[in-house]
Amino acid sequence: KHKFWETQPVGQFKDLGDSSLPEGPIEQPTPLSEVKQEPYNLPTPYEWITCDMDSGEMCNEVYALLSNNYVEDVDSMFRFNYSKEFLYWALHPPGYYRSWHIGVRVKNSKKLVAFITGVPAKIRVRDTVFVMAEINFLCVHKKLRSKRLTPVMIKEVTRRVQLENIWQAAYTAGVVRPTPIATCQYWHRSLNPKKLIDVGFSRISGRMRKNRTIKLYKLPDQTVTPGFRKMEPHDVPAVSRLLKNYLKKLIFAPDFDEDDVEHWLLPKENVVDSYLVESPETHEITDFCSFYTLPSSILGNQNHSALKAAYSFYNVSTKTPLIRLMNDALIVAKKNDFDVFNALDVMHNETFLKELKFVPGDGELHYYLYNYHLKQALRPSELGLVLL
Ligand code: NHW
Ligand code: EN5
Numbered sequence: 001k002h003k004f005w006e007t008q009p010v011g012q013f014k015d016l017g018d019s020s021l022p023e024g025p026i027e028q029p030t031p032l033s034e035v036k037q038e039p040y041n042l043p044t045p046y047e048w049i050t051c052d053m054d055s056g057e058m059c060n061e062v063y064a065l066l067s068n069n070y071v072e073d074v075d076s077m078f079r080f081n082y083s084k085e086f087l088y089w090a091l092h093p094p095g096y097y098r099s100w101h102i103g104v105r106v107k108n109s110k111k112l113v114a115f116i117t118g119v120p121a122k123i124r125v126r127d128t129v130f131v132m133a134e135i136n137f138l139c140v141h142k143k144l145r146s147k148r149l150t151p152v153m154i155k156e157v158t159r160r161v162q163l164e165n166i167w168q169a170a171y172t173a174g175v176v177r178p179t180p181i182a183t184c185q186y187w188h189r190s191l192n193p194k195k196l197i198d199v200g201f202s203r204i205s206g207r208m209r210k211n212r213t214i215k216l217y218k219l220p221d222q223t224v225t226p227g228f229r230k231m232e233p234h235d236v237p238a239v240s241r242l243l244k245n246y247l248k249k250l251i252f253a254p255d256f257d258e259d260d261v262e263h264w265l266l267p268k269e270n271v272v273d274s275y276l277v278e279s280p281e282t283h284e285i286t287d288f289c290s291f292y293t294l295p296s297s298i299l300g301n302q303n304h305s306a307l308k309a310a311y312s313f314y315n316v317s318t319k320t321p322l323i324r325l326m327n328d329a330l331i332v333a334k335k336n337d338f339d340v341f342n343a344l345d346v347m348h349n350e351t352f353l354k355e356l357k358f359v360p361g362d363g364e365l366h367y368y369l370y371n372y373h374l375k376q377a378l379r380p381s382e383l384g385l386v387l388l
Helices: 056-069 084-091 149-162 193-199 207-216 233-247 258-265 322-335
Strands: 046-050 078-080 101-106 112-125 128-140 168-173 182-190 228-230 252-254 272-278 285-293 296-298 309-312 340-344 359-370
Touching (some): 056 078, 056 112, 056 128, 084 112, 101 149, 112 168, 128 149, 193 207, 233 272, 233 285, 258 272, 272 322, 309 322, 322 340
Parallel strands (some): 128 168
Antiparallel strands (some): 078 296, 101 112, 112 252, 168 359, 182 340, 228 272, 272 285
8 A cells, every 4th residue: 555655664554553662763773884875766857956945046946846736735725835935944944954955857858846855853752862854845746746756755865864874754744644653633713714714715604604703703903911022033042941941841842952943933024923921020031932924825716816824833831821822923913914823733732722713624734753663643732843
């Protein structure tokens, strides 16, 4: 059934019940000289390229491939439309490797037809921190699907990761493959109910219902928590401490240092937004919330072409109740013209989703590890990692 994945060091479906398998790496690292030194062979019309995302032209080509061929919902009504600025940010965290930004193009025409990326990250599983690759943006042009290009791309990114002496990877997908370490649910909080109904994001409709829906999702114009403000560069140390303290309670979480926090969480317009609560009395930073900007193209609607979505990223509450903190996040998202606020049921998100009128969506997100076996799948609330 999975001719490729059966050959890979990942948890296999047949082993799901087997408690005799030890938890930890499936294969041991080999000497780097034993890692294949040449790229895998592609079918003859194609060639590998390492994408230089500092080149505006290359960035445009990647953007074009993804905006036309990347992830859609099950009914093909929406397609993720990561912006160029977002892609640049996502692919250049501290310590990134250019060699992990991999393209496939047609030799003759030079057209970019496939893409896969990795970025390095320190990720803790229970008590052990591993340097891993986070794999994302796997995409094959619609016209080249089902030709088994994907296994070659996965093997090539694996080879380039291993050449850096890194032997584990984390990735997420909307589809089930061997085998999820956790399965999460997407939840959605409507900020612009009229538009969501008009574009079919929200199934409910009818004029009477529409007015009632609009009222149901109303939010105040101003945030309510005293000391709630945008994160600034001088907040990086305090936010790092807050986040470190919070994430250490979770089983699977990134191990962020200050450089990571600066990269991933310092606000970047139209890419990532972070807010915190600074106590008006003590000036202590007590709470933090963040979301990233990921619009979707609306496929085949007369009136609207883009859906502006915010995705919950990392949130930490120590003084402000999480419900109130996230309500303020909704208020700033609404003010900034987002149509919908999305969140997974990871970390402590379950504790605010229903209360703040999020509803479960029709999509799930499965988390995976490459070359690491877990005895049991984790609960979403045990996950502290959010991938873009
Ligand atoms: S998930 C988003 C993936 N991208 C999309 O869904 C975009 C739209 N779809 C496409 O572009 C986030 C194509 O349909 C793709 C498949 C390219 C998805 N994960 O080429 P074939 C990520 O980027 C397996 C894992 O004929 P295709 C995470 C499939 O099971 N495997 O398919 C990416 C089958 O193998 P099997 C996937 O439809 C993580 C084989 O590919 C997969 O033309 C990658 C078929 O290939 C998926 N999402 O193209 C793994 N989709 O054994 C990283 C398909 O079942 C692993 N497949 O026969 C770690 C590597 C680093 C290790 C370092 C130590
Ligand atoms: C790797 N980093 O399916 C990511 N989204 O629920 C790749 N549904 O938006 C993996 N079908 O339910 C990504 N509205 C996997 C997810 C792919 C995208 C996806 C789902 C997640 C989604 C929406 C739209 C459905 C359109 C029809 C949905 C219904 C709820 C609605 C919310 C607002 C208030 C009223 C009700």
